[in-house]
Amino acid sequence: MTSRVSTGTRPGARFAQFKLVLLGESAVGKSSLVLRFVKDQFDDYRESTIGAAFLTQTISLDDTTTVKFEIWDTAGQERYKSLAPMYYRNANCAVVVYDITQASSLDKAKAWVKELQRQANENIIIALAGNKADLVAEHPDKRAITTSDAEAYAREAGLLFFETSAKTAENVRELFTAIARKLPLEQAGARNMRSNPRQGVDLRPEAPGTQGGGACNC
Amino acid sequence: MVHDNEGSAAASDGGNTPIDKRDTSPPPAKIESDTAIDETVPAVRDLQQDFQVSATSQSGVSSTIHAEEPRPPLPARSGNLDLLQEGNYSPSGSLQRSRKPVRPQLQSTATTALSRTDINTLSYQDGSRDTYAASAETTPLSKPVGLFGSVKRFKGLGGSETGDSASVKSYVPTSETGGDVESLLGEVLSASQQSPAWKLLSTQYETPNPFDAADYEDDEATVEFYQEFDDIRQTDPDVGSEEQQLAQWQSKRKHFLILSSAGKPIYNRHGDDNLISGYIGIIQTIISFYEGADDQLGGFTAAGTRFVIMSQGPLYLVAISKLGENDAQLRVQLEALYMQILSTLTLPTLTHLFANRASTDLRRPLQGTEPLLSALADTFTRGSPPTLLSALECLKIRKSQRQVINDTLLRTKCDTLLYGLIVASGRLVSVVRPRKHSLHPSDLQLIFNMLFEARGVKAGGGENWIPLCLPGFNKNGYLYMYVSFVSASEGEGGGSSDDCNESGKPEEIAILLISAKKESFYDLRKMRDAVVEQLDKNGSMSIIKAAVRRGRPTATDIIPGTVLRHFLYKSKGNVQFTMPSYEPHFTTMLARRRLLSLYHTLHASVHAKNAHLKVHHCISRESISLAWVTPLFELYCVAGPHASRNALAHSANKVVQWVRREEERVFIIGGAIF
Numbered sequence: 083m084t085s086r087v088s089t090g091t092r093p094g095a096r097f098a099q100f101k102l103v104l105l106g107e108s109a110v111g112k113s114s115l116v117l118r119f120v121k122d123q124f125d126d127y128r129e130s131t132i133g134a135a136f137l138t139q140t141i142s143l144d145d146t147t148t149v150k151f152e153i154w155d156t157a158g159q160e161r162y163k164s165l166a167p168m169y170y171r172n173a174n175c176a177v178v179v180y181d182i183t184q185a186s187s188l189d190k191a192k193a194w195v196k197e198l199q200r201q202a203n204e205n206i207i208i209a210l211a212g213n214k215a216d217l218v219a220e221h222p223d224k225r226a227i228t229t230s231d232a233e234a235y236a237r238e239a240g241l242l243f244f245e246t247s248a249k250t251a252e253n254v255r256e257l258f259t260a261i262a263r264k265l266p267l268e269q270a271g272a273r274n275m276r277s278n279p280r281q282g283v284d285l286r287p288e289a290p291g292t293q294g295g296g297a298c299n300c
Numbered sequence: 301m302v303h304d305n306e307g308s309a310a311a312s313d314g315g316n317t318p319i320d321k322r323d324t325s326p327p328p329a330k331i332e333s334d335t336a337i338d339e340t341v342p343a344v345r346d347l348q349q350d351f352q353v354s355a356t357s358q359s360g361v362s363s364t365i366h367a368e369e370p371r372p373p374l375p376a377r378s379g380n381l382d383l384l385q386e387g388n389y390s391p392s393g394s395l396q397r398s399r400k401p402v403r404p405q406l407q408s409t410a411t412t413a414l415s416r417t418d419i420n421t422l423s424y425q426d427g428s429r430d431t432y433a434a435s436a437e438t439t440p441l442s443k444p445v446g447l448f449g450s451v452k453r454f455k456g457l458g459g460s461e462t463g464d465s466a467s468v469k470s471y472v473p474t475s476e477t478g479g480d481v482e483s484l485l486g487e488v489l490s491a492s493q494q495s496p497a498w499k500l501l502s503t504q505y506e507t508p509n510p511f512d513a514a515d516y517e518d519d520e521a522t523v524e525f526y527q528e529f530d531d532i533r534q535t536d537p538d539v540g541s542e543e544q545q546l547a548q549w550q551s552k553r554k555h556f557l558i559l560s561s562a563g564k565p566i567y568n569r570h571g572d573d574n575l576i577s578g579y580i581g582i583i584q585t586i587i588s589f590y591e592g593a594d595d596q597l598g599g600f601t602a603a604g605t606r607f608v609i610m611s612q613g614p615l616y617l618v619a620i621s622k623l624g625e626n627d628a629q630l631r632v633q634l635e636a637l638y639m640q641i642l643s644t645l646t647l648p649t650l651t652h653l654f655a656n657r658a659s660t661d662l663r664r665p666l667q668g669t670e671p672l673l674s675a676l677a678d679t680f681t682r683g684s685p686p687t688l689l690s691a692l693e694c695l696k697i698r699k700s701q702r703q704v705i706n707d708t709l710l711r712t713k714c715d716t717l718l719y720g721l722i723v724a725s726g727r728l729v730s731v732v733r734p735r736k737h738s739l740h741p742s743d744l745q746l747i748f749n750m751l752f753e754a755r756g757v758k759a760g761g762g763e764n765w766i767p768l769c770l771p772g773f774n775k776n777g778y779l780y781m782y783v784s785f786v787s788a789s790e791g792e793g794g795g796s797s798d799d800c801n802e803s804g805k806p807e808e809i810a811i812l813l814i815s816a817k818k819e820s821f822y823d824l825r826k827m828r829d830a831v832v833e834q835l836d837k838n839g840s841m842s843i844i845k846a847a848v849r850r851g852r853p854t855a856t857d858i859i860p861g862t863v864l865r866h867f868l869y870k871s872k873g874n875v876q877f878t879m880p881s882y883e884p885h886f887t888t889m890l891a892r893r894r895l896l897s898l899y900h901t902l903h904a905s906v907h908a909k910n911a912h913l914k915v916h917h918c919i920s921r922e923s924i925s926l927a928w929v930t931p932l933f934e935l936y937c938v939a940g941p942h943a944s945r946n947a948l949a950h951s952a953n954k955v956v957q958w959v960r961r962e963e964e965r966v967f968i969i970g971g972a973i974f
Binding site: 108113116117120121123125128129130131132133134135136137138153155157159160161162165168 | 644664750764767821
């Protein structure tokens, strides 16, 4: 899935910015996935996310194409549920995470996928990530959800699918790269700018990191 | 006139206990000598009456005092009176205070001066404000009487000549009374102050002078306290492992338990449910027994361990401590834990959950907040000046520098902003707030705990958007807090930093922007960018970073050559405190805990109900210390055991002078208001 060859060969640099939201039951490793992706770090004893964390990471798809993710890493607890729409409302893509050693976490993931397909952007790209692959590599009997079951579900629901390990970094970058490749680079900017000038996707012809400088004058 | 005041004070006390103390305790003198004595007297009398009201409205604990017959007022000692007036009361000044009704019930939710629009300065001429703050301060603390100190004192003063140390403790050595004090001290010096906490911690020492010792790391006995925060290990399922776990559990100096009134465990600092379910059952039975008799249980002592119980709606909160805090101090800690729960759920949600089903398991809705509760609990176990004093600490920078930062916040403020704060490692740098709304120290304590003690938010490495209820502001709804951290280390670099503060954590500057609108993340984020950019541009950011890296000055930096090793100075009007660095004498966790235990003892003594103690001097094997309370401030100082009382008193005066000089640097006065 990740071996897709880039076909974007337009002359000149392209820079696109997309909003990504992570959802899933608590303690499946959403924040760890993000931390691995953004900072290439891993922390064995992580405390629960409180509220939501907002991070950005830029990846290059090829020589000319750069994609910047604005990532909403949400807390998985029930009490934050009512805030979720705020985070996925204008999202271009979502990563729904479950823990391959916890059967119930896939049910929760399926519920999130359903909600996204019903409530979020109709073109939202959803990826399903079965995290904690490292646990299973050491103790195969810990696995509660087989790869084939999850894969079958993902295919049926039209999701990207990876089994990941934030601890070993397995498939983490691949996951986000696959999402970036699936995003509509050509039209994304225009469409989102129209519908949501403030919070939406922003296509700028500048290199990443050179923006800013516009002070808020409210 | 002065004499009159003494008389009325004594009569209203219903006993001579506090008077004795006052008479024999000339405070460090000559500080306030510029204020007219006559003006102070009405204020003093009012204060006495307040004391009386609050004292009689309390129940139980100190019944021995009420049983005593009122004694006739003692004649005032002329040698002390002028000192008494000057030192204790003259700052509060005038009659103005009477314009403002005393509202003791406000005191548990005292707002910081940050929030008090009408306090511009810690003005010595402004009688009403100062006295108002003072009366608010005294009421809550007068609730339960401490286990040690106050009770002991009453016993001694109540008519026996047992040579109780308490009557001596209150001496402040001054040059005028030095000789007199000397002779009195000579008899009782050996019975020096030994609070239970102090004794307990002393057993961990072998060196004769723990305050001097620096090498107790290797002391085997001290390891116990260092293990206080260790997890109770789930040992192999061997026989006896549960006993081992229980032994570990019992060896902890301090426990906090939260359970529902139906007996469901909600939170416990140490051990898992299975391990302590028996204890939960016992506690619940004991509490509900008293509740059934319509006679709420406040606390009890068993085997040197104090149990304090607080009942809050559907919750029971229990503090179990061998560290020797008094009930009032433990209650403040339980209150903070309760506030943390409210902060997660809001009061209506909490009530609703239990109204629907009394046997609700609150663990689920609270899931993920255990680290916040534990961070609070551990802060209390280590000893926390902000909690003890119910006050905030500010980063010391120049007034003009703070003004620039305030202006920057005001200039960049966006419409949805409610509060904006810049905080450096738990110390407030600047605040911007609406005129109508105040900030409560207890709310800020929860926020600081979340950001600087618990690791969850900071470890995320990004910006944060956190819904939270600030119970002091409004316990019925959520606010939304934008948080982003700026590293205090030189140059760029996001989260990580090498230079650490005194508790070994990297120094971080947090920018907190709070709004009532949950959709305002992007607005606040834009404001944050603007704030940081402007602070960088006008040099404020490097000033803040430098101040953070510099850390607190040591006591000898503040007063060259002082005998003081540490002090706490709380400005009552501002609800803020300042203190020197723990270096070089209190670098280890144990040394710091011992220092804080001493502060707790001093604090308990001067705030004990019915003890209208203004100055409390205490000599022990390890240190000599002084607590000094006026309507304006509370000062607690500690010096080494060989320091003279004169030197201690002299230094205490110097501290007060220093604070007065540096007032607008060490405290935030007013803050930025829009």
